[in-house]
Amino acid sequence: MGNAYDNASLIVTPNGYKASKIYALKPTDGSSDLSFSRASTALRRNSSGVWESVASNVPRLNYPIGGGCPSWLFEPQATNIFLNSNAPATQAVTVANATVYTISIRGIGVVTLSGAATGVITGTNSEGSSLTVTTSSTSLIVTVSGLSGTVYVQVETGSAATSPIITAGSAVTRLVDFPIGTMVQSTTGYTIFTNVKTLTGIGLGDRYVFDISNSSGRQGIFNFSQTNKCEFAIYLNSTFVNRITSINNIINGFNKVALTFNGSTYKLFLNGVLEGSVNAIGGYPNAYQLPQNFSDPNGNILQNYFEYYTTAISDTEAIALTT
């Protein structure tokens, strides 16, 4: 196969960006750069490990705790209903009954829940700790104690803790990250490779990773399923055709996934293993969105690699790529 850089027609890494744009590493002529929008500010963890505000329509490169390479942070819309979130004090939060919420703390401290839900969350660092609950009434008492240094507390709907949203005397919404890319269309076959981690972790609902499409509509959706499998749903011009599901589970971290299509057979590779194949007819995409999160509360991902090839690479090559 040679190397990925030579053979891929499109490579996107956590690298160059500006407002409304994510630059592709390849091609270099700008034809496959991603457009990006987010109509609100948002926070990211910088290379010093400090959460900092990023302006509207600017993509977020998020760094791991302890240093290392950053990843793109793409998240769905979320609202923090915990007031004065970075100067947290005990308060009653009005919630909807019988609804799933995630409560999180980033920094050092303890959050104790009572009323609409019970539980204890201990924060030890800026990565944070969280607890997902289903409410049983409309008043959630959030008691904070043992705070030290900079601390963020968040109460949001859904089953995942998203990045901190700073509130004062009102609830605050961070709007969805909306990256859209273009690919050179091949009508003989293609390969997609990505290295991605869902922030929801494992065991919680469908987590959509990307959507591919062309002018005739959706041609596929890639997701991590409720049962922690890796799936690719095949569409032909927005009509569902078939699904290919991994045998092995995803891991609670970055997963290397490749999909190949040679015109008649789809093959799915996960972390170095050929997980399965199906014979099906699908459409050939020329656009993609990371993640596919139109209304998906779990569509939050860290992504540090995306490659697209205009051919179906061999099984051996795909296994090597995902190992």
Place this chain on the structure above:
Amino acid sequence: MIYKKYTFTKESDFDKKIKGLKNYIAIPVTCIKTPAIIVDGKVVTEAVIDTNYNVDILWDNDEPSEFIPYQVYPKGIGQHIVAGWEDFYIVNKGKNK
């Protein structure tokens, strides 16, 4: 984009007005009329929620005229704001109120 706040009597009233429109972001807002009363860490009286349908909208272009009668101007930024729009909302609220 412009940022406005609205109150409708029912969600279905909002749905009728917004149907067919594009290029907007609407965020429903739960407004609290009376906070919960907590005594010794226990809820003795639940919060009273506003039964109206409250919604914040970011319009890509001008606000449709049929939405103007439903505009509201709560104190300050109200009980909800989109991150980064605080100053814009306050300034334009002053101009348009």
